[in-house]
Amino acid sequence: MRPHASPQHAATALGGPGSHRRGRRPAVLAPGPRRLARAATCALVVVTAVVGVVAGPAGPALATAVAPPSPVPVAAAAAAAAADGPVVVGSGFGHGRGMGQWGALGYAVDHGWDHGRVLDHFYGGTDAAVVPDSEVSVRLTGLDGRTTVSLSSSAPTVVEGRAVPAGVVSRFVRRGAAWGWSTSSGGCGGSSWSPEVVVGPAPAVWLPQAAGEDRSRLLTVCETGTAYRGNFRPVITEGTTRLVNFVRVEDYLRSVVPAESPASWADQGGGRGAAALRAQAVVARSYGLSERRWSYASTCDTTSCQVYPGAVRSGRSLEDRRSDAAVGATAGQVRARGGRVVATEFSSSTGGWSAGGGFPAVADAGDSRSPYRDWQVRLDPGAVQRAWPSVGGGARLDVLQRDGRGPYGGRVLRARVSGALGATEVTGERVRSALGLRSTLFDVRYPAPAWQKGWWLRDSPHGTDRAAFGYGLATDVELACDLDGDGRDGVVVYRDGRWDVRETATPGAPVRSFDYGGPGMTPVCGDWDGVGRDGIGVHDGSRWWLRGTGTPGPAGAVVSYGWPGATPVVGDWDGDGRDTLGVYHDGTWMLRDSLTPGRPDRTFSYGFTGAVPVPGEWAGGATTPGVYAGGRWYLRSRSGPGPADLVVDHGGAGHRPVVGDWSGRGRSSLGVTSPTS
Numbered sequence: 010m011r012p013h014a015s016p017q018h019a020a021t022a023l024g025g026p027g028s029h030r031r032g033r034r035p036a037v038l039a040p041g042p043r044r045l046a047r048a049a050t051c052a053l054v055v056v057t058a059v060v061g062v063v064a065g066p067a068g069p070a071l072a073t074a075v076a077p078p079s080p081v082p083v084a085a086a087a088a089a090a091a092a093d094g095p096v097v098v099g100s101g102f103g104h105g106r107g108m109g110q111w112g113a114l115g116y117a118v119d120h121g122w123d124h125g126r127v128l129d130h131f132y133g134g135t136d137a138a139v140v141p142d143s144e145v146s147v148r149l150t151g152l153d154g155r156t157t158v159s160l161s162s163s164a165p166t167v168v169e170g171r172a173v174p175a176g177v178v179s180r181f182v183r184r185g186a187a188w189g190w191s192t193s194s195g196g197c198g199g200s201s202w203s204p205e206v207v208v209g210p211a212p213a214v215w216l217p218q219a220a221g222e223d224r225s226r227l228l229t230v231c232e233t234g235t236a237y238r239g240n241f242r243p244v245i246t247e248g249t250t251r252l253v254n255f256v257r258v259e260d261y262l263r264s265v266v267p268a269e270s271p272a273s274w275a276d277q278g279g280g281r282g283a284a285a286l287r288a289q290a291v292v293a294r295s296y297g298l299s300e301r302r303w304s305y306a307s308t309c310d311t312t313s314c315q316v317y318p319g320a321v322r323s324g325r326s327l328e329d330r331r332s333d334a335a336v337g338a339t340a341g342q343v344r345a346r347g348g349r350v351v352a353t354e355f356s357s358s359t360g361g362w363s364a365g366g367g368f369p370a371v372a373d374a375g376d377s378r379s380p381y382r383d384w385q386v387r388l389d390p391g392a393v394q395r396a397w398p399s400v401g402g403g404a405r406l407d408v409l410q411r412d413g414r415g416p417y418g419g420r421v422l423r424a425r426v427s428g429a430l431g432a433t434e435v436t437g438e439r440v441r442s443a444l445g446l447r448s449t450l451f452d453v454r455y456p457a458p459a460w461q462k463g464w465w466l467r468d469s470p471h472g473t474d475r476a477a478f479g480y481g482l483a484t485d486v487e488l489a490c491d492l493d494g495d496g497r498d499g500v501v502v503y504r505d506g507r508w509d510v511r512e513t514a515t516p517g518a519p520v521r522s523f524d525y526g527g528p529g530m531t532p533v534c535g536d537w538d539g540v541g542r543d544g545i546g547v548h549d550g551s552r553w554w555l556r557g558t559g560t561p562g563p564a565g566a567v568v569s570y571g572w573p574g575a576t577p578v579v580g581d582w583d584g585d586g587r588d589t590l591g592v593y594h595d596g597t598w599m600l601r602d603s604l605t606p607g608r609p610d611r612t613f614s615y616g617f618t619g620a621v622p623v624p625g626e627w628a629g630g631a632t633t634p635g636v637y638a639g640g641r642w643y644l645r646s647r648s649g650p651g652p653a654d655l656v657v658d659h660g661g662a663g664h665r666p667v668v669g670d671w672s673g674r675g676r677s678s679l680g681v682t683s684p685t686s
Contacts, residue, residue, distance in 0.1 A: 101360025115375025401430030489669025535588030580632025625677030
């Protein structure tokens, strides 16, 4: 339907008559045949008579529920993107294969999972198994290439069968292909040394009696001031020197677990967070036992293997009773496949989806706790060219292929770097490494030209921008609509009755365009039928012309509600899964719970003159009110008057708000678009 109207364009920006879309609700997406059956009845079946326009508010202005804002700066991403290089937005931290550590914590604290369930989720195709305690050999990479290494203990030690008294330091100095060994009674600060004895290329240094819980008896590496459990060999191999620590696996884990996952996690959720530490103990044990890296050592002490800082450094314990408890509670537990211990890779944060690889990729709902769930990096204009100088000036990075899982369409598999001298294709992992990004779950947003509408979107009200890109003309009206029913809002622009649709919150060309409405009308979208998919509509100042699908055609319903000058608003006000109508004027909300004319089902004050209404699912469930002015958002978690439950700055003078659920989390989030040029 394209009603006749004046050909002159009317600027129906969100700052005037609103077209704000609430966030999606996963609960509305009925599974299987039930949803298909309801989708078949998508067109509205009731055509309401055009009667009963609601009158404007009478009498004195209603008291405002929130105060007008003080001026706030333009959103940082919006201001900088126009002048600098591209903004890279992303999710997660690390390679994403296997368990996400923040995901393990989220599943433990928020979902009540024990460590076995966490491991079953992230390591599909493996089984729980138990192995006896054994020894692991760890290369201390910080000592690589040292021509002098010194070891000391407050307890007696043995060097190649020779007894060394308590408190005496053993010094090893490289002499060609062998070590020269000498001792000093002055400990690590000794200056008077015994005559050197040649002890070969890999002398053993050990404690004849285990130190137990007396950490002063551990062997200390004098060069770093770090004490370790177990024994040592300084090794000359492959033309260089190494220091290797030989330690029982259960003792090794007492250092690894708190270095990889904070021991304080055990205190979260009334103690439920301890399950995350137990999961970490099992995967660290499995990974350590599966390693066979070199002939002289099975693993190393950095993130290239697992972080292993030792037991004590400069007098401070690097172990913790809470992580010790996790190690003890899971003693010997590993993950195995076909009778072999599996290399259980893990990383900090999956960004919401694990990456696959040696284990099936899975959704990671626990990762919602991660501080790395959403991040952004602003690159300077020359960053891409410096990373790939062969492509020449004006270098640009464009994503070619993703794995289809997670935000932005999934992890980057392939990308193209192009410039004045040519182009090259690179892997997503290469991009991550070259640009110092946190993960391959990212997207690149180049600033929009002046004629194009710029979008700056967040995945959560307090999060960083997940997207900064250009789409549509600067003069277009912006909407967030889920027209394909996938649970995520896409970006839509409206221009004199023409709709240009993208099903995702990403830049690019419209995936489809159609005509519905006309100049001077305000576009809206909503799930009018409760089928989990938005339909479209336009508001002409007093009537709503609605369709149950995002397609052109005749109106399924024409409803009179509102008056010229009032702002139309859409939301599921009663939480029944269906969007209905409302109007907002000078801080007053008048809402209907059905697509019919009549008196408001609820009327209340929230806002102030000049504020733009931004209804959304701010607390999940039913749509609740919010208002925006000058870059500040005042949001309520329930309908009705009262103070704002959340006040957030995002945007600035002249920017227009847009509300949507960009990644399918079931709650609304914030967005702003550039001013009309």
